[in-house]
Amino acid sequence: xxxxxxxxxxxxxxxxxxxxxxxxxxxxxxxxxxxxxxxxxxxxxxxxxxxxxxxxxxxxxxxxxxxxxxxxxxxxxxxxxxxxxxxxxxxxxxxxxxxxxxxxxxxxxxxxxxxxxxxxxxxxxxxxxxxxxxxxxxxxxxxxxxxxxxxxxxxxx
Numbered sequence: 001x002x003x004x005x006x007x008x009x010x011x012x013x014x015x016x017x018x019x020x021x022x023x024x025x026x027x028x029x030x031x032x033x034x035x036x037x038x039x040x041x042x043x044x045x046x047x048x049x050x051x052x053x054x055x056x057x058x059x060x061x062x063x064x065x066x067x068x069x070x071x072x073x074x075x076x077x078x079x080x081x082x083x084x085x086x087x088x089x090x091x092x093x094x095x096x097x098x099x100x101x102x103x104x105x106x107x108x109x110x111x112x113x114x115x116x117x118x119x120x121x122x123x124x125x126x127x128x129x130x131x132x133x134x135x136x137x138x139x140x141x142x143x144x145x146x147x148x149x150x151x152x153x154x155x156x157x
Contacts, residue, residue: 020153026058026146033138042128042147046079046120051151055114057130058146059090062106065141068093071133072145074114079124087133088114107143117152 027040059070070090077083090112093099101110120126128147132139 020151021148022053022151023147023149026144028144029142031143033136033140034132034142036132036137036139038131040130040145042130044126044128044147044149045124046126047123049120049123051154052117052119054116054150054152055118056111056148056150057088057090057114058144058148059092059101059110059112059142060144061092061108061110062141062143063099063103063108064106065092067134068095068097070142073131073133075129075131077127077129079122079126086114088112111148 023042023044025042057072057074061070069092072088072090074086074088075083076086090110091100092108092110099108101108103109130145130147132142
């Protein structure tokens with residue numbers, strides 16, 4: 001288990017080495033599977049309503065994962081309790097079963113863009129709730145889900 005945590009940390013370090021990470025949090029999924037009703041909640045505190053941000057979902061799956069993709073529902077609750085729901089498809093493998101992403105031992109790490117250049121309209125806490133949107137009630141083979149938010153570098157001309 002320690003080796004897996006170290007390898008996952010190294011893979012994430014490679015993915016995030018040259019960025020402006022503003023927020024980066026990951027949840028481990030129980031090895032028995034990810035239940036359809038299990039919410040993963042990320043709380044992001046925003047004080048800057050001027051700078052644009054890029055949003056990514058990090059996925060770690062094992063090589064025994066039964067599908068070539070992963071569908072996710074992402075529900076965003078704004079500080080004023082307005083709710084927005086998005087669906088994200090994460091392609092994990094090509095049609096021939098070759099995994100995309102960074103592979104280590106039995107796992108594959110991938111990063112998928114959720115939103116680009118978003119400017120938060122309000123200061124306060126934004127909650128991002130992630131649920132899997134697959135047909136399985138208990139989805140096996142997903143090991144970690146993360147939310148990664150980067151500040152976009154402003155260029156001056």
